[in-house]
Amino acid sequence: MKTRENDVVAEYLREVDQRLAGLPVLQRRELLNDLAAHIAAEQAERNLASEGEIIEVLERLGSPEVVAAAAHEENGTRFTPPPPAANRNKLWLIVGIVAAVVLVLVTCGFLAFAGADSSIEGPAQPAVTAPETLSPS
């Protein structure tokens, strides 16, 4: 029972924290501490026990979006949600392109090498075999 209520609170704080990217780390920590202290004080002073009552406290605090937006507004920063995901995607795109280029180069090199190989051995063999196979027909 106790853990379920804590889960709701932890999830709420995590969702706020995710939206605080770009804020100085100390302010970020301060806000999370203040919110956690607020929730704990409400719980203790009003003797809240059920998950429903905890959720009500969280609803009065406001959605993680609203709270994080207020923090960014006070700090003059902007919530930039895509960067981590976008950067990761871009990184994978670059890795993919590099891998593809390397693969093409290796393949070309291999083919060129194989071609060079066969150009050395190639003429020698047909030169030997060709007359044998050609002469009967």
Next chain:
Amino acid sequence: MAEASQLATSLRRGTLEFCVLAMVETEDRYGNELVRRLGEEPGVAVGEGTIYPLLSRLRRSGWLESKWVESPSGPPRRYYGLTPGGRSALDHFRTEWVQFRQTVDRLVGTGEAA
């Protein structure tokens, strides 16, 4: 509806912080208390949680000071109090606000005479 809440946001910006300063003018109060009182006022705070970033900024700008105090019932409370700088900022706002309000009342026709 969106425009109505936009107006409330605009009016709140620049005035809410002085409401907060005034609330701790005579005695220190802790976060939950401040937030609860503001929450009871219509059209002041959208979410109680939005007050904490404001308290943080007021503390960083030197208008509020805070200290953690043990509570008889529950976890430690963070109490906020007015600094001398906060007091003069509040005094300045009061002067400006009265003039501003009178001007707006006169222009918009919301004064007592209207």
